[in-house]
Amino acid sequence: MLHKLVTGPMNVVKKVGEKVKEEADKELYDLPTIQQKLVQLQMMYELEEIPEEAYKEKEAELLQRYEVAKRKEMEQWEELTKQKEE
Numbered sequence: 001m002l003h004k005l006v007t008g009p010m011n012v013v014k015k016v017g018e019k020v021k022e023e024a025d026k027e028l029y030d031l032p033t034i035q036q037k038l039v040q041l042q043m044m045y046e047l048e049e050i051p052e053e054a055y056k057e058k059e060a061e062l063l064q065r066y067e068v069a070k071r072k073e074m075e076q077w078e079e080l081t082k083q084k085e086e
Contacts, residue, residue, distance in 0.1 A: 031069050041058055
């Protein structure tokens with residue numbers, strides 16, 4: 001009984017942490033979101049709302065996230081394909 005009283009709150013915190021990580025990963029590596037941010041960034045640059053240096057820096061960051069997201073997507077497809085073959 002005492003064990004449940006001690007570990008119960010820790011389990012809740014762990015589950016909340018996992019959910020927060022899941023949502024953060026979804027935001028960071030969601031392909032449509034990244035594409036939308038790239039378009040917005042391009043528009044801001046063309047309208048001279050941001051300097052070229054800031055544009056290039058943010059673009060590099062978004063492109064890196066895009067590559068990671070594509071890799072994750074491919075890994076998920078490969079995993080699904082393997083499961084269907086079994």
